[in-house]
Amino acid sequence: MTDHGHDHDHDHDHDRTVKPMVDEITDFEVLEIALRELCIEKGIFTAEEHRRFTEFAEQIGPTPAATLVARAWLDPDFKALALAEPMTASKEVGVDWLEPTGFGTPSDFTAFQILEDTATVHNVIVCALCSCYPRPILGNSPEWYRTPNYRRRLVRWPRQVLAEFGLYLGDDIEVRVQDSNQKHRFMVMPMRPEGTDGWSEDQLAEIITRDCLIGVALPKAGVTTNVITATRAAVHPVGE
């Protein structure tokens, strides 16, 4: 370890406590900055607009959506509110769909609906046209959601695609594929699974994963991770 140029009165090793970081400036990092600066200089948008959208992208995630469903499982009045007035229910879990501009983001319009699963109906969302997704409440979409493979095939062969996620539904369950678009965003409210009696809102929220809210998985006691954990190829050999 090199000398930091100041006295240490503690003896731990900084090399062991600092997380590793990429100590190399990549072409992609440079390209992102270059494109952004050129757009700003040409007056296409301002640095302030970019900062606001970036801040939005950094703070969104699936936690509010999971909390919303957990609360709906525990509180019938809140469930009724979530289904009738999803925007109002969103606010109660800290999400204002009009952020960050007062009109939402350019690709997140404010018509939002929560789709309730029943014993005989299973909902799943897609955007066949592009990759519309309920970002304010569910965060950025996973990579696979953006792929033409998922988008095109789910609307035609939903049971086959769901089976690829490990979700096998009986013929007695109707599958409804809800196609998002620029005017409408959807989220699934799955049914509360067995084995969760007496659970708190936080405990329930842990098993309501992003994939359950998209509809490619069902919540299950003890399962707190998404079905798909690695959609990109295995780590490329260095120097490939």
Next chain:
Amino acid sequence: MKPDTLRQIVERNQVWPVMAAKYGVENPVPPWKTSLDGLCDALDQAACEADVPTFKERRDEEDDLSAGVYSDLPYPENQLVSLAHSLLARGVITEDELQQRLSVVRARLES
């Protein structure tokens, strides 16, 4: 057909999975990803400007380019390079000014 500037970037292949493995970093996506999200949103909001692709055009072109010319790149590098390709192809930016700006930005980051 890749513009030369983008072809060189693809060939150098400093993609995040390679970088993350080389330095033992665990973040699943590169640190510039949220800034790229902000860039796309800011562009979409400005799309009524001449030549700036609309949201749908931007996404359609990204799908085509990611699956075709830039299919060797992982996500989100393919999203970023496809966006650069679209802006060049539409003349929103020129290759000369992009090349020059890449040099300026790199020199600044390395100073």
